[in-house]
Amino acid sequence: MNETPNDRLAQVRTLSEQLPQFIRLIQTVKTQMARTDARDRAALVLLYPLVRLGPLRQGALAELVHADPSTVSRHVAALVEEGLVRRVADETDGRASRLVVTDAGHSVLESLRREREAHLARVTAGWDDADLATLTTLFGRLLDDIAATLPGTPEAPATPGAALVPPAREIR
Template sequence: MSAPADRHALVRALSEQLPRFMRLVHALKSQMSTTDGRDRAALVLLFPLERLGPLRQGALAELVHADPSTVSRHVAALVEQGLVRRSADESDGRASRLVVTEAGHAALDALRREREAHLERVTAGWDPADVATLTTLFGRLLDDMAATLPGTADHDPARENR
């Protein structure tokens, strides 16, 4: 087999693993429940808010590639639960930014612990070097996939043809 054919076979194998990965993630999301019954889909919006700081709701929807009405519903739930508060946008008094509250940070910590505990169980028999390699390569894959999404700052149409 020539090198291009080998690469094609490897890419095909990877492409066949992605739907399996997505199904497993979906199953895990359905199976895992937060201890206080909060909506997990809404809670994951806290991660970019914590990482990037206060954001407008529209910017958050764009960032997570979600429908604005869905994000609006989730944000309303987060505000009602006291996990997020709206703060006036200094650059435009008519708009507000979403800010994670102390309770929101605590909910994020609980989610992180839950994810980490699950991954610790899954990779318990792995060599630490394998975990490091997977983490590096998976991050690279995610970065490169994100860079191909239309409408993102990272989008480079030339990368799609590589």
């Protein structure tokens, strides 16, 4: 089936209207979860890249998550205080340190993963397997292509759209 430029523009326009709605819904879900959890969920998000990419310097982590270094510093301090992250000497520069997720941090991430999966299982309970598989593949492709347009995003594929079936995503 051939798509006309107007059809494609209409689809892109619809998507551009759906994305802000999606972001608002995600923010609402995050806000509701934060009300039931004493932990600072914004800080916990920093655990994902540390697990996926390994020990990182704090500045590199701030760059990676596109956040202000002072905000990341505050969140890292909370993670260290809670025993979810520890600082280790950087083997390439003794004056610097890298952040490493502790066993307790891995446990918290596992709990968050189970919580997120349970929520999505409830949301998609009425979907057939083919629809869920299609969404998963296309949503992964969209995330990869968006990431590919952002500077300094290491999880971006070399070619936009290259990862049609993405690996398990931990930072999204």
